[in-house]
Every structure is written in C-alpha cells, then in structure tokens.
Amino acid sequence: xxxxxxxxxxxxxxxxxxxxxxxxxxxxxxxxxxxxxxxxxxxxxxxxxxxxxxxxxxxxxxxxxxxxxxxxxxxxxxxxxxxxxxxxxxxxxxxxxxxxxxxxxxxxxxxxxxxxxxxxxxxxxxxxxxxxxxxxxxxxxxxxxxxxxxxxxxxxxxxxxxxxxxxxxxxxxxxxxxxxxxxxxxxxxxxxxxxxxxxxxxxxxxxxxxxxxxxxxxxxxxxxxxxxxxxxxxxxxxxxxxxxxxxxxxxxxxxxxxxxxxxxxxxxxxxxxxxxxxxxxxxxxxxxxxxxxxxxxxxxxxxxxxxxxxxxxxxxxxxxxxxxxxxxxxxxxxxxxxxxxxxxxxxxxxxxxxxxxxxxxxxxxxxxxxxxxxxxxxxxxxxxxxxxxxxxxxxxxxxxxxxxxxxxxxxxxxxxxxxxxxxxxxxxxxxxxxxxxxxxxxxxxxxxxxxxxxxxxxxxxxxxxxxxxxxxxxxxxxxxxxxxxxxxxxxxxxxxxxxxxxxxxxxxxxxxxxxxxxxxx
Amino acid sequence: xxxxxxxxxxxxxxxxxxxxxxxxxxxxxxxxxxxxxxxxxxxxxxxxxxxxxxxxxxxxxxxxxxxxxxxxxxxxxxxxxxxxxxxxxxxxxxxxxxxxxxxxx
Numbered sequence: 001x002x003x004x005x006x007x008x009x010x011x012x013x014x015x016x017x018x019x020x021x022x023x024x025x026x027x028x029x030x031x032x033x034x035x036x037x038x039x040x041x042x043x044x045x046x047x048x049x050x051x052x053x054x055x056x057x058x059x060x061x062x063x064x065x066x067x068x069x070x071x072x073x074x075x076x077x078x079x080x081x082x083x084x085x086x087x088x089x090x091x092x093x094x095x096x097x098x099x100x101x102x103x104x105x106x107x108x109x110x111x112x113x114x115x116x117x118x119x120x121x122x123x124x125x126x127x128x129x130x131x132x133x134x135x136x137x138x139x140x141x142x143x144x145x146x147x148x149x150x151x152x153x154x155x156x157x158x159x160x161x162x163x164x165x166x167x168x169x170x171x172x173x174x175x176x177x178x179x180x181x182x183x184x185x186x187x188x189x190x191x192x193x194x195x196x197x198x199x200x201x202x203x204x205x206x207x208x209x210x211x212x213x214x215x216x217x218x219x220x221x222x223x224x225x226x227x228x229x230x231x232x233x234x235x236x237x238x239x240x241x242x243x244x245x246x247x248x249x250x251x252x253x254x255x256x257x258x259x260x261x262x263x264x265x266x267x268x269x270x271x272x273x274x275x276x277x278x279x280x281x282x283x284x285x286x287x288x289x290x291x292x293x294x295x296x297x298x299x300x301x302x303x304x305x306x307x308x309x310x311x312x313x314x315x316x317x318x319x320x321x322x323x324x325x326x327x328x329x330x331x332x333x334x335x336x337x338x339x340x341x342x343x344x345x346x347x348x349x350x351x352x353x354x355x356x357x358x359x360x361x362x363x364x365x366x367x368x369x370x371x372x373x374x375x376x377x378x379x380x381x382x383x384x385x386x387x388x389x390x391x392x393x394x395x396x397x398x399x400x401x402x403x404x405x406x407x408x409x410x411x412x413x414x415x416x417x418x419x420x421x422x423x424x425x426x427x428x429x430x431x432x433x434x435x436x437x438x439x440x441x442x443x444x445x446x447x448x449x450x451x452x453x454x455x456x457x458x459x460x461x462x463x464x465x466x467x468x469x470x471x472x473x474x475x476x477x478x479x480x481x482x483x484x485x486x487x488x489x490x491x492x493x494x495x496x497x498x499x500x501x502x503x504x505x506x507x508x509x510x511x512x513x514x515x516x517x518x519x520x521x
Numbered sequence: 522x523x524x525x526x527x528x529x530x531x532x533x534x535x536x537x538x539x540x541x542x543x544x545x546x547x548x549x550x551x552x553x554x555x556x557x558x559x560x561x562x563x564x565x566x567x568x569x570x571x572x573x574x575x576x577x578x579x580x581x582x583x584x585x586x587x588x589x590x591x592x593x594x595x596x597x598x599x600x601x602x603x604x605x606x607x608x609x610x611x612x613x614x615x616x617x618x619x620x621x622x623x624x625x626x
Contacts, residue, residue: 198550200608391606395576432608457579457607488615 001154001178006036009176013116013152014045020069021114021146024054025137025305026076026344027187027277030120032156032180034059037118042067049073051112053101053138053305055080055342057185064093073112075099076342084340088412098340098418100347101276102309105138108145117146117153120184123164124157128171131164134278134286134301135186139169141306147173158183165298188280188515190256192230195500200432203481203491204387205231208320209240211435211484212385212428213249216362222254222312222349224321228387230260232320237267237497239490254312254349257282257293257301259514262507263497265292275301276308276345281518285511312349317362318383319349323420324392325403328448328460330423330438332386333405343420350421352382366427369439381439384421385428390456397458398431399451423447429454433461434480441477453478525569525577527584531594542621545613552602552610554617558595565593571602583607587614 001009014020022037023030038059048069055061055077063069064087073096077084087093099107108114119142122133132139146153154176155169209232212218223229236250251271255261257279264270273293278286278301286293286301296302312319323332334341356363363380370381388398405417429436429451436450446468453469455461472478481488498504501518541557559566567584587593598617602610 198609199612200606203612389606389608391608395573395606432612457582462582487619488612489619491612491616 001176003178003181006178007039010036011040011044016046017049018115019049019051019112021052021117021142022050023119023138023142024052024056024060025277026054027189028120028135028137029057029185030118030156031057031185033118038062038066040068051114053104055084070094071096073097073104074342075101075104076344078341081339081341085338098342100343101305101345102348105141105306108141113149114146115151117142117151119143119153119155121155121157123159123161124177125161125164128174128177129164129167130155130169130174131166132168134283134303136168136303137277138305140304143169143173156180156184165300166296186280190225190258190279191518192227192260193501193518194234194260194496194498197227197231197496199491200389201227201231202495203432204228204430205235206239206486207435207481207484208232208387208430209235210243211479214243214245216365216383218249218318218362219251220316221250221318222316226322228322229320233258233260233264234496234498236264236269238495254308254316257286259504259512262504262512265289266507274308274311275303276305277303280515281513284513285508288511309345309348313353314356317360318385320385320387321346321350322387325400326386326398327400327403328451330426330429330451331403331419332421333403333419335405335408335418337404337407346420350384351425366439383427384425385430386426387430390431390458390461399455399458399460401460431456434478437477450477523571523574525580527567529565529588529593531563534594538622542617544617544620547601547603549603550605552600552605552613554613555599556617556621557597559597561595563594565596567598569600569602573604579607583610591618
C-alpha cells in the first residue's frame with residue numbers, strides 16, 4: 001500500500017465507533033499512521049474508541065480534539081498528562097479506564113478487542129512478514145487479538161526488503177503494509193545519566209543493597225525506571241561486591257536493557273535479563289551478550305511486554321520503584337492535580353502475586369515475616385519496595401495524610417481513587433532516613449508510625465510518636481543507616497561504578513552507543 | 522540570603538577530634554559545613570546562611586536531631602546552604618562530625 005493512499009485506506013476500513021489500537025508503546029510509536037489518522041475526514045470517521053497502552057504523541061491528543069476519537073482505554077499518558085486532564089475536563093475525551101499493561105492486554109481478548117490495529121515494525125518482506133527488531137514490545141499481543149477476531153491489521157515499516165533478519169509477525173496476520181516516509185519514532189525511556197545521581201540516592205541504594213537485597217538474598221527482580229534504581233545498579237560492582245554479594249544477589253532480571261546495568265553485567269553479577277522493550281543505543285551491546293539477554297537467531301534482541309509483565313508478576317521475588325506521594329497506609333500515587341499520567345506496569349509489578357505457588361528463599365522469608373500467627377497457613381510473599389526521598393523538588397513532601405488521588409477522583413467522577421501501588425502490597429519503604437519493614441507491623445497504627453518514622457522532616461514525619469518509633473527501631477521494624485552499619489563517609493559519587501554516560505560506554509567496550517542527547521563529549 | 526543562629530547545650534563532653542573539618546560545597550541543592558573547636562562554655566553554636574528563606578522550623582528540627590545523635594560541646598558549626606533538602610543537610614552534618622572526629626571506617 002503506497003503511503004500516499006493511507007488516509008484513503010483508513011477512511012475505507014474505519015467505521016464510526018470502531019475500537020482502534022494505534023500502536024503507542026512506551027518506546028516505539030506508529031507515528032506515520034498516527035499522522036494519517038488525524039487527517040481523515042471527521043464527518044466520515046468519528047467517535048473511535050482508542051484502546052492502546054500509551055498516549056504520548058501530539059497526534060494522539062489531536063484525534064480527540066478533532067472528534068475522530070472520543071473514548072480511550074489506556075495504561076500510561078505521562079508525556080501528555082496535562083493536556084489529557086484538560087480534554088477530559090472539556091468533555092472531549094471519555095476515559096473508559098486506566099489500566100496496568102497486562103490488564104489492558106487481557107481485555108484485548110475479552111471486551112476491548114480492536115477492530116482495526118495500526119501497528120509499527122522495523123521492516124517487511126514482499127510477502128508482508130514483519131521484523132520488529134529489538135523493540136517488539138506490544139506488537140505480537142495487539143496483532144494476535146486483532147487478526148484472530150476478524151479485525152484488520154495495518155502496519156507501517158521503515159523499509160521493505162527481500163529477506164528479513166527474522167520473522168516476528170507472520171504475513172498472514174497482517175492485511176496491509178506501507179513503507180513510512182520516515183523511520184518510526186522511538187524514545188530512549190530507560191537511559192539515566194549517572195552524572196545526575198546525588199549522594200542521597202547513593203545512601204538509599206546502599207541501604208537497599210545491605211538491608212534488603214543481602215538480607216533476603218534477592219536474585220529474581222525488577223527495577224522501576226528512575227535514578228533511585230539506577231543508583232542501585234551502579235553500586236553492585238562496587239559496594240555490593242565489597243560486601244561479598246557477587247553471585248548471591250541480583251542474578252535474574254526482568255528489565256529493559258538499562259545502560260546503567262552494563263557495569264553489573266560486565267562485573268559478573270547478572271546472569272539473565274528478559275525485557276519488555278529494548279533501549280535505544282543498547283542494540284550492539286545486547287547482541288554481544290546473548291548469554292545474558294534474549295536474542296533471535298539473527299543476533300538482535302527479542303522483547304515482549306506481555307510476557308515480561310507476566311514474568312515480573314509471577315517469577316520475580318522483588319519489585320522496587322518510586323512514587324510521588326505516599327499516605328500513612330503506604331498507598332502510593334503519581335496523580336497530581338491537573339495531570340493524568342496513568343499507571344504503566346507498576347500496579348502489576350508492584351503487587352503480591354496471590355496466584356503464585358513456587359517457592360524461593362526470599363519469598364518464603366517475606367511470607368514468614370508477614371504471617372507470624374501460629375495458626376496461620378504458611379504463605380510466601382513478594383517484596384514490594386518503594387524508594388523515595390522525603391521531599392521532592394521545591395520541598396514538596398512525598399509523605400502526606402491524604403493523597404491528591406482522592407481530590408482527583410472527586411473532581412473527575414472516577415469510581416475509585418487512582419492508586420498506583422496499594423499499601424497492603426508494599427513490604428518496605430526506603431527513604432534517606434531509613435528502612436521501614438511493613439511486613440513486621442502488626443497493626444494499622446504500627447504501620448503508620450513505621451512510615452512516619454522514615455518520613456523525615458515532612459509534616460507527617462514530624463508528627464511521629466518518638467517513643468513508638470524508638471520501639472519500632474528496637475524491634476528492627478525501622479532501621480537507620482547506622483543500624484545497618486553504613487559508614488556515611490563512603491556516601492560519595494566515587495562509589496558509583498560509572499559517573500557518566502561516557503564511563504558506561506567504556507564499560508561496554510564501546511558497544512553502547514548513546515543517543516546524541518546523552519553525549520556531552 | 523537568610524541568616525539563622527542556633528545554640529545547643531552540650532549533651533556530653535566533646536570527644537577529642539581535630540581542630541576543624543570542612544565538608545561539602547556550596548552549590549544548588551548542596552551545602553558546605555565547617556566544624557571548629559571553640560571555647561563556648563560547653564555549648565555548640567550553629568550559624569546558617571541559606572539561599573532558601575522561610576524554613577527556620579525545619580532547620581531547628583534537623584539540628585535538634587543532629588544534636589541528639591552527637592555530643593556537641595565547645596563547637597562552632599558554620600553552614601553555607603544552597604537550598605539543600607533536609608536529607609542532604611543531615612547527611613552533610615553527620616559527614617562533618619565523622620570527619621571532625623576522624624572516625625575509622
């Protein structure tokens with residue numbers, strides 16, 4: 001299908017009210033098809049129901065402004081969160097629900113099956129087989145749901161070739177292929193420049209390594225995206241190694257190929273990494289380490305968001321992430337007033353897998369701490385760690401009595417407050433003041449005092465009962481850096497295995513090729 | 522700039538240490554802390570120069586906790602603050618005392 005006739009094709013196949021997936025992942029985007037879709041005649045095509053994981057491009061928003069689409073079911077809208085909130089308030093966007101990724105994918109096969117899927121791949125052959133390259137992400141899931149329920153699959157590709165490196169999507173699942181005039185957009189979402197990691201994050205990372213990873217023997221894990229997690233990754237070859245932890249922690253990962261993980265891989269900490277998507281610049285490095293990453297016979301990485309999130313939920317013993325706000329029950333939210341950001345994968349990864357049955361030492365130990373009644377049936381428990389500084393930028397307190405999510409619910413007519421990770425799923429809260437182990441709390445009151453006890457000089461933290469916090473500290477529910485034997489003079493950027501992007505390139509033997517915006521040399 | 526002064530009664534006798542210690546740098550979100558031995562009748566005096574105005578009560582709380590953690594007698598502590606969070610201030614104060622006392626790691 002010639003690119004110039006794409007708008008005509010869309011007007012022919014789309015009916016008003018159709019459920020449409022315009023492939024928008026958190027990294028790659030079907031951007032050419034998005035530009036075509038916003039140009040269709042709204043008198044012919046209108047009130048579409050968009051079902052896609054990420055709302056990120058200006059065109060995604062424009063669809064609603066022009067009335068081409070009206071309803072949306074999605075997972076994440078961080079990049080356009082403010083505009084989303086405005087259009088919802090103006091009645092231009094009706095939100096069906098905000099999901100976690102795996103939940104939305106589940107609904108593709110139940111009640112949100114796309115009638116038309118507009119997808120993106122790297123290349124196609126003359127038969128219409130598709131090669132997605134390292135960023136496979138959501139494509140197999142979208143196509144599976146659409147193609148096998150009599151839907152129409154339209155793909156944009158960067159190039160059409162005689163022979164593909166490998167087939168990621170077979171030709172008979174695809175109805176139309178077009179070569180886009182420009183290569184599809186891709187966002188390096190998981191690159192964190194070590195130059196921006198400060199000492200507080202280093203202190204917190206030291207506490208996590210010594211107080212949680214070593215304590216529980218964490219070997220199957222997932223890290224959220226952020227500088228907190230990057231600091232942990234960069235302390236593995238230095239601080240964790242000095243504690244004799246190589247081979248004892250952090251062996252198996254569900255993780256995008258974070259550039260900050262390169263030193264830990266090269267130091268022999270990491271045995272395997274399975275990824276929901278790739279990372280721009282990491283292609284050659286990943287191809288050179290098929291012993292660690294999942295790669296195809298062609299040598300390039302294969303990723304899959306749905307399988308990764310199943311792996312993160314059922315096969316990982318620990319998730320660590322960050323948040324913007326946390327209340328005294330440990331509920332956390334990234335909703336701030338006037339901005340709809342969605343959840344991404346956190347609700348799935350940051351929750352106990354109650355269907356899990358296989359045992360691992362870390363899972364059993366957490367379970368014993370959480371269920372200490374002699375009559376209770378023994379159970380295992382996932383470790384869900386929230387790692388936050390007590391104040392965010394502009395001295396905004398992270399810890400609050402009441403989440404902004406409540407106000408948001410009331411003003412937007414949602415049925416529930418949009419909580420990202422529920423407090424009863426959280427096992428540990430880590431701040432610069434210490435670690436609160438919520439598994440060991442035996443009442444709601446203990447739980448809230450444990451959180452106040454690490455909430456620093458926020459109003460919530462200053463309202464603590466000093467005697468109760470000292471009691472919790474005696475019981476090991478709260479641990480300060482000094483209780484963990486952390487020498488604060490070591491809390492220094494010299495402890496990072498790499499202090500810049502350039503040092504990451506050196507660790508990779510020159511194989512990591514950072515995008516231009518991360519190069520300052 | 523805002524200038525704040527605090528005084529603490531000694532919570533114990535001062536362990537022997539160096540004459541002075543200086544840690545940190547003045548930059549945005551960071552601070553410089555100098556600890557000096559001084560004859561102050563057993564008290565500890567803290568002078569804060571900060572670019573962030575209106576946080577006296579938080580400085581008081583941070584320094585109260587610092588004074589609880591360490592024996593501070595006959596010390597002058599000077600702080601030049603570039604708008605650091607309480608977390609950075611506490612860390613820098615502890616680092617300054619560890620440096621001043623020359624603690625073995």
